[in-house]
Amino acid sequence: MEAKKQSILIKNVLLDSERTDILIEGNRFTSLSADPATPADKVIDGTDKAILPPFYNTHTHAAMTLLRGYADDMPLDTWLREYIWPKEESLTPEDIYQGSVLAIREMIKSGCVFFNDMYFEVDQTIRAVADMGVRACIGVTFMDAHSLALRSEKESFISNWQDPTGGRISIASAPHSIYTCSEETLRYAASVARKAGIRIHIHLAETAPEVADCYRERGMSPVKYLDSIGLLGPDVIAAHCVHLDDEDIALLAARGVTVSHCPCSNMKLGSGIFRHGAMADAGVNVTIGTDGCSSNNNLDMREEMKFASLLAKCQGNPECLPAPQALRWATEAGARAFGIDAGVIAEGKLADAILVDLRSERMHPLYHLVSNWVYSAESADIDTVICDGRILMEGRQLLV
Amino acid sequence: MEAKKQSILIKNVLLDSERTDILIEGNRFTSLSADPATPADKVIDGTDKAILPPFYNTHTHAAMTLLRGYADDMPLDTWLREYIWPKEESLTPEDIYQGSVLAIREMIKSGCVFFNDMYFEVDQTIRAVADMGVRACIGVTFMDAHSLALRSEKESFISNWQDPTGGRISIASAPHSIYTCSEETLRYAASVARKAGIRIHIHLAETAPEVADCYRERGMSPVKYLDSIGLLGPDVIAAHCVHLDDEDIALLAARGVTVSHCPCSNMKLGSGIFRHGAMADAGVNVTIGTDGCSSNNNLDMREEMKFASLLAKCQGNPECLPAPQALRWATEAGARAFGIDAGVIAEGKLADAILVDLRSERMHPLYHLVSNWVYSAESADIDTVICDGRILMEGRQLLV
Numbered sequence: 190m191e192a193k194k195q196s197i198l199i200k201n202v203l204l205d206s207e208r209t210d211i212l213i214e215g216n217r218f219t220s221l222s223a224d225p226a227t228p229a230d231k232v233i234d235g236t237d238k239a240i241l242p243p244f245y246n247t248h249t250h251a252a253m254t255l256l257r258g259y260a261d262d263m264p265l266d267t268w269l270r271e272y273i274w275p276k277e278e279s280l281t282p283e284d285i286y287q288g289s290v291l292a293i294r295e296m297i298k299s300g301c302v303f304f305n306d307m308y309f310e311v312d313q314t315i316r317a318v319a320d321m322g323v324r325a326c327i328g329v330t331f332m333d334a335h336s337l338a339l340r341s342e343k344e345s346f347i348s349n350w351q352d353p354t355g356g357r358i359s360i361a362s363a364p365h366s367i368y369t370c371s372e373e374t375l376r377y378a379a380s381v382a383r384k385a386g387i388r389i390h391i392h393l394a395e396t397a398p399e400v401a402d403c404y405r406e407r408g409m410s411p412v413k414y415l416d417s418i419g420l421l422g423p424d425v426i427a428a429h430c431v432h433l434d435d436e437d438i439a440l441l442a443a444r445g446v447t448v449s450h451c452p453c454s455n456m457k458l459g460s461g462i463f464r465h466g467a468m469a470d471a472g473v474n475v476t477i478g479t480d481g482c483s484s485n486n487n488l489d490m491r492e493e494m495k496f497a498s499l500l501a502k503c504q505g506n507p508e509c510l511p512a513p514q515a516l517r518w519a520t521e522a523g524a525r526a527f528g529i530d531a532g533v534i535a536e537g538k539l540a541d542a543i544l545v546d547l548r549s550e551r552m553h554p555l556y557h558l559v560s561n562w563v564y565s566a567e568s569a570d571i572d573t574v575i576c577d578g579r580i581l582m583e584g585r586q587l588l589v
Numbered sequence: 590m591e592a593k594k595q596s597i598l599i600k601n602v603l604l605d606s607e608r609t610d611i612l613i614e615g616n617r618f619t620s621l622s623a624d625p626a627t628p629a630d631k632v633i634d635g636t637d638k639a640i641l642p643p644f645y646n647t648h649t650h651a652a653m654t655l656l657r658g659y660a661d662d663m664p665l666d667t668w669l670r671e672y673i674w675p676k677e678e679s680l681t682p683e684d685i686y687q688g689s690v691l692a693i694r695e696m697i698k699s700g701c702v703f704f705n706d707m708y709f710e711v712d713q714t715i716r717a718v719a720d721m722g723v724r725a726c727i728g729v730t731f732m733d734a735h736s737l738a739l740r741s742e743k744e745s746f747i748s749n750w751q752d753p754t755g756g757r758i759s760i761a762s763a764p765h766s767i768y769t770c771s772e773e774t775l776r777y778a779a780s781v782a783r784k785a786g787i788r789i790h791i792h793l794a795e796t797a798p799e800v801a802d803c804y805r806e807r808g809m810s811p812v813k814y815l816d817s818i819g820l821l822g823p824d825v826i827a828a829h830c831v832h833l834d835d836e837d838i839a840l841l842a843a844r845g846v847t848v849s850h851c852p853c854s855n856m857k858l859g860s861g862i863f864r865h866g867a868m869a870d871a872g873v874n875v876t877i878g879t880d881g882c883s884s885n886n887n888l889d890m891r892e893e894m895k896f897a898s899l900l901a902k903c904q905g906n907p908e909c910l911p912a913p914q915a916l917r918w919a920t921e922a923g924a925r926a927f928g929i930d931a932g933v934i935a936e937g938k939l940a941d942a943i944l945v946d947l948r949s950e951r952m953h954p955l956y957h958l959v960s961n962w963v964y965s966a967e968s969a970d971i972d973t974v975i976c977d978g979r980i981l982m983e984g985r986q987l988l989v
Contacts, residue, residue, distance in 0.1 A: 254950075254953070255954060257953065257954060257956070257960075257961065257965055258954070258955070258956040258957040258960035258961045258964070258965065259954075259956045259957070261911070261912060261957065261960045261964065262907065262908055262911035262912060262960075263907060263908060264907060264908065265907060268907070291950055291953060294950045295950040295951060298950065453899060455903065456899035456900070456902055456903035457898075457899050457902055457903075457907060457964070458902070458907050459902045459903060459904070459905045459906050459907040459909075461903075461905075462903060482965070485964065485965075486960065486961070486964040486965040487951055487964070487965040487966075487967075489951075489967065492892070492895075492967075495892075496896075496899070498857075499853060499856035499857050499896070500856070500903070502856055502857055502858070502859045503855065503856035503857075503859060503862060503900070504859070505859045505861075506859050507662065507663060507664060507665060507668070507857060507858050507859040508662055508663060508664065509859075511661070511662035512661060512662060550654075550691055550694045550695040550698065551695060551887050551889075553654070553657070553691060554655065554657060554658070554659075555658070556657070556658040556659045557658040557659075557661065560657075560658035560661045560662075560886065561657065561658045561886070564658070564661065564857070564885065564886035564887070565657055565658065565882070565885075565886040565887040566887075567887075567889065567892075567967045567968055567969055568967055568969075569967055569968075569969030
């Protein structure tokens, strides 16, 4: 059951560099300069707070919170084959629900209202999203390892899909990667997506071996390979995209593909270093994802912004990826990729927002709100989280 | 005024992988397997908590919290000459006190009980440390820019120094760097230190231009230059040490120099990438520092551990700098460098500790306490901070 949507008046809150009164009616911002005497179902005193857009996490495997700390500090192949995959075999549907709830609790507490997921037992993650009041795009995974029966079950799930929340949940077709899906599987997953009008979510060019193997087997890069089979388009979210040449990047830009940059995962697994500058220059829609908790090991998009910016700068240029751009990647660009009419605090937009406590030492002094938020704050400085006009957390207490 | 030292019994707390009862008497751990019925002035229920060593931040400029967010995302030279230095000119002694208190509040809340400082108006920072109950080594800065009168005032301060707290505060002689100190100033600062029996704190090999200039002017690396004038020794804490060749690293190891690795600052300013592997292999005592808040922009040593580890791994090897090693650098190695008999939870050691709340989503599940702490937690998961047998924070509330 959804809680009744309220009108919410946030009084005297810092928006950019000005204090104002903000009115939410239903699930939309209806005024950013409201009369402070406007009657409302709920009034929030914003005096010590700044309002900011919340996070849109564009690549994760939510239920993998269950594997947090299970296997760290080891080579990728050992990690996957000897630890992660065998452990995943033992997870029950109820585990997936509980793992998803744990993940969503952590996400809300760190200011994230949306995640783009790829895992299995999707019913369970959908149930958790519905229960917890956030938004999500749930990827239905396709891999060669699946039986034909499982594949047709998935196709039937997709064609019969209806969002039980009336707008917060979408689904995607998620061919896992070029190294776990044959060309036939990739084409199948893409055709299922296009028939149903849903997005495609795929891991792409995450490691150097993936690219080398593709050249050996196909004579071209993973990006060009996917383009050659018609998979790339503005409905595609490609996670990682670490090992790309200039032509790959131009192609991603030309096809309107959204890229999910996962700096912590790429760093922790030693996958390689994202080409942030070339991506931005080419006009690729870059967004930020945390990846799953076994390769990060958290879902903290605030921390992820700092990692993204500092990873970019550490190549030698401190002017790279300034704080406002990192924030846009983590908010506005993510929402845009999923057609969510939010990600900025603006009249008419969906009422997704966080209120950050300016009394925190880490927000002092307040020369530059966004610098403090990206480089200094911690997620515990978030007091309130609002998604779709509903308060999910207030005074650090979860209300869901 | 110091609060009276208590006996503290921490009951049923997780230490490594076992639950135990821990007794603190005065300022030392006296039992790690205490009788839970032991009478104590203060009893803490450790049921939902793990005990860990707190952080020892080996390079910072505490009062620079005042400049947090004042100038970001710009070249190092512009940042220093057009923003930081002019702004610092305007700081009053009271500003330095307030900035130091703000810094120490943030440090305690993020589990840090010691910092190695280098700034000016040291009286004010010492007053803040004395008031706030933490430990510190306060560097008395020497630079060519100082007048002879100021220099002799500093020398006299050092020779007359007495710790007002009876053990929590030490001082160091801090020749700022080879690019702000002539050979004469460096020799002078070193001789002052050795006469007084205090440590030496210096910035070293932070940027490529610093090294190139040294080769041009001296025909040798900064490390070899300092060694040639007798400055290096086990009493030296050298911050940054980014641009070193193998001979430099061997020399630092041979001389017993402690290195303060500041990953966030090096990344954010684009200074270069620390050679963690070569440092560790050579047996250098590597510790971790946050640097000042204008180049980080916080003092969060937990976050700094994650940055150190992921920066090491992102060069291509996920086995580098595993979580337990990052934790040792940030705790035990830092305490050892300053002769503080702490940094591990052990009988007879000084009672410095933090209690981490295991109910936090970010500490779930608990496959590996240290992995969760380094890679997943946030500093807000710290419930209690104890320094020198005194509780500085409990239930996230500062008691100082």
